[in-house]
Amino acid sequence: MPPVDNAAEAFELERPRLRAVATRILGSTSEAEDAVQEAWFRLDRAGTSEIANLGAWLTVVVSRIALDQVRTRTSRREETIDSPIANSLRASTSAESSVIFEESVYEALAHALDRLSPLESAAFILHDLFRLPFDEVATIIDRSPDATRKLASRARQKVAEGDPRGVRPTRSHYAIIDAFLIAARSGDLNGLIAMLAPDATLKADQSTVQMGVQAELVGAADVAGRFAGGAQTARIVWVDGIPAAAWIHQGTARVVWEFEIEDALIQRIWLRSDPAFFDSTEIELEPPPTARKSAGG
Numbered sequence: 001m002p003p004v005d006n007a008a009e010a011f012e013l014e015r016p017r018l019r020a021v022a023t024r025i026l027g028s029t030s031e032a033e034d035a036v037q038e039a040w041f042r043l044d045r046a047g048t049s050e051i052a053n054l055g056a057w058l059t060v061v062v063s064r065i066a067l068d069q070v071r072t073r074t075s076r077r078e079e080t081i082d083s084p085i086a087n088s089l090r091a092s093t094s095a096e097s098s099v100i101f102e103e104s105v106y107e108a109l110a111h112a113l114d115r116l117s118p119l120e121s122a123a124f125i126l127h128d129l130f131r132l133p134f135d136e137v138a139t140i141i142d143r144s145p146d147a148t149r150k151l152a153s154r155a156r157q158k159v160a161e162g163d164p165r166g167v168r169p170t171r172s173h174y175a176i177i178d179a180f181l182i183a184a185r186s187g188d189l190n191g192l193i194a195m196l197a198p199d200a201t202l203k204a205d206q207s208t209v210q211m212g213v214q215a216e217l218v219g220a221a222d223v224a225g226r227f228a229g230g231a232q233t234a235r236i237v238w239v240d241g242i243p244a245a246a247w248i249h250q251g252t253a254r255v256v257w258e259f260e261i262e263d264a265l266i267q268r269i270w271l272r273s274d275p276a277f278f279d280s281t282e283i284e285l286e287p288p289p290t291a292r293k294s295a296g297g
Contacts (some may be wrong), residue, residue: 025066035065056122056141117240124155174243184231192224197265204271238284
């Protein structure tokens with residue numbers, strides 16, 4: 001990752017690809033240039049020192065800027081969008097409904113991106129949306145082709161089924177997870193139940209199930225009972241910049257807990273230990289400054 005002083009140089013290396021991404025969404029080279037320039041302004045404000053993968057980060061930023069422009073344009077019923085994506089949408093709709101259909105699909109796509117980590121978003125956008133081969137996407141996001149396939153697969157699943165990243169973290173999310181760990185370590189069953197939604201669920205992936213963890217628990221009491229008196233080696237970590245928790249062994253995260261929190265209550269907890277998850281996820285054992293800023297809203 002280039003240092004902050006080389007942000008402009010690093011951005012210029014990415015500019016042709018970013019322009020192509022924006023053009024494919026917007027169908028207009030001039031508007032694409034505006035989107036790319038706005039991405040530069042955001043990078044200039046953020047700097048590059050805390051961005052784990054510049055190519056992925058910029059792909060997501062440019063895509064979201066372009067999608068926002070499309071949503072504004074279609075909501076005003078302005079000129080018909082002429083882009084590969086829009087043309088594909090029109091092929092399956094009548095002329096009179098195409099603009100309304102485009103608006104709804106672009107809106108859904110923008111919300112879908114909010115559910116994903118930067119690496120997942122980039123894999124999803126570049127492969128599923130723009131049909132770039134996985135080998136090429138892997139080069140852009142600096143991951144192996146196999147890891148890139150897994151990122152795209154996880155992105156599709158999260159868009160379809162929902163995910164803890166579907167709700168943007170706030171400052172209170174960090175505090176809730178921290179309080180949950182404290183209550184778990186002390187065996188405070190009532191305290192754990194108070195932090196969980198009545199119908200809270202706990203789901204474990206297959207690798208975690210093989211460790212002896214039940215695949216699914218439903219209800220605050222059962223979920224709380226699973227953690228009460230445990231979590232002695234657990235600590236807060238950052239998963240793709242979002243607060244989570246993990247069981248730590250010899251300084252390495254072994255099982256990650258991802259939380260979905262709404263209205264100050266924990267709705268769902270995912271336990272993940274599949275090697276593929278760790279291969280395609282950025283996990284920070286210490287909270288980086290940008291993650292704190294993101295969690296603070």
